Amino acid sequence: IHETLFAAAGLRVQHYPYVGADNRLDVDGMLATLQQVPPGDVVLLHACCHNPTGFDLNHDDWLRVLDVVRARELLPLFDFAYQGFGDGLEEDAWAVRLFAETLPEMLITSSCSKNFGLYRERTGALIAVTSDAERLLDVRSQLASLARNLWSTPPAHGAAVVATILADEPLRQIWQDEVERxxxxxxxxxxxxxxxxxxxxxxxxxxxxxxxxxxxxxxxxxxxxxxxxxxxxxxxxxxxxxxxxxxxxxxxxxxxxxxxxxxxxx
Missing domain, CATH: 3.90.1150.10 (Aspartate Aminotransferase, domain 1)
Structure with a gap:
């Protein structure tokens, strides 16, 4: 689905190696390819529970990816659709937080479809992180324009469900326990x-x-x-x-x- 969406937006898509024929992560191949990506290009990364392979990078792998992304001045776009289903809600956010603390800008797409059971509600968020206040205003303006053309006023029911759960400590604990189960x-x-x-x-x-x-x-x-x-x-x-x-x-x-x-x- 990623490639279809990017192509529909007029973006040219290229691939990096991820899993080899031996059913093992090909981190070296991945990094070698990223080393060739032009500065300013976007690199799609799965924060956890990689779809479709199920193979996740470990902490050392993520540090190596971060070094390349930073050196090449790439813009990381994190797909964060399965938080809580890998090693836990906090653990699954490790790479996202690492990049956010280190890089001047990044994008995060977070979904509540799976971990809140709200698949048909299309509930989630696009989070833009930047250290440049003026650029943040530009990003906000562009996103507002896109939203206006896409849906104008989106359904709010799913978002209200998530907000209610996260704002209430007993409900939040029940949800966390269910995700852990x-x-x-x-x-x-x-x-x-x-x-x-x-x-x-x-x-x-x-x-x-x-x-x-x-x-x-x-x-x-x-x-x-x-x-x-x-x-x-x-x-x-x-x-x-x-x-x-x-x-x-x-x-x-x-x-x-x-x-x-x-x-x-x-």
Whole structure:
């Protein structure tokens, strides 16, 4: 969806490596590509729970990315759609806060669709950070013009729900607890699937699933294996091998593991 939106706005999109064929982060490849990006260009970064791969950068990785972004004078645009589903509400904001404390300007797109269960309300925020007060006024003016042309007066129901929860300490605590339960459930499903694959000798091959974060996973399954799962077991994945971990049934992980083993070991 990112590329479609940028293209519709008339922006030219280029890609940087992120995950290699071995189902591991390619941080060196990512940084080498960013080193070639012209100053002033925008670089899209996922703060946590990378969609679609599920692979997140660690703190050391983020520090390396920050060094390149700062040296090349790039404008970071953070996609922050899954706060709370990775390592926790505070932990997931680590990279965003690091960049905000260090760089003169950045953009953050934050969504309440998932962590507040308000998907159809389109509730979120575009946060512009700049150390230049005059530039901030220019940015605000441009955003106001865009908003006027897009929706003029947006629906406020979702925003009111979020504001009510965050402004009330008991409600805020209930929400935080619910997000944490969801985070733990997803992590448990990831670990459970890897354990269910162990009897088939596939735990090491799919160990990356347990290391990933968030709702989605690049499983490493091929398009042909995905088609067989769909045709023979009614298991549905995107042909890239991307799966929605949050949609798994904990009671049927053994069935899923059996089906995966059959198509992988055929």
């Amino acid at each position: 969801m985070r733990r459930r997803i992590a448990s499903l990831r670990q459970g699937l890897v354990e269910a694959l162990t009897p088939y000798g596939l735990a090491e091959r799919f160990a990356h699933i347990a290391r990933q974060r968030g709702m989605f996973s690049y499983t490493g399954l091929t398009a042909e294996q995905v088609r067989r799962l769909r045709a023979e077991d009614s298991v549905y994945l995107v042909e890239s091998g991307r799966a929605n971990v949050a949609g798994l049934d904990a009671e049927r992980l053994d069935d899923l593991a059996r089906a995966i083993a059959r198509v992988v070991q055929a």
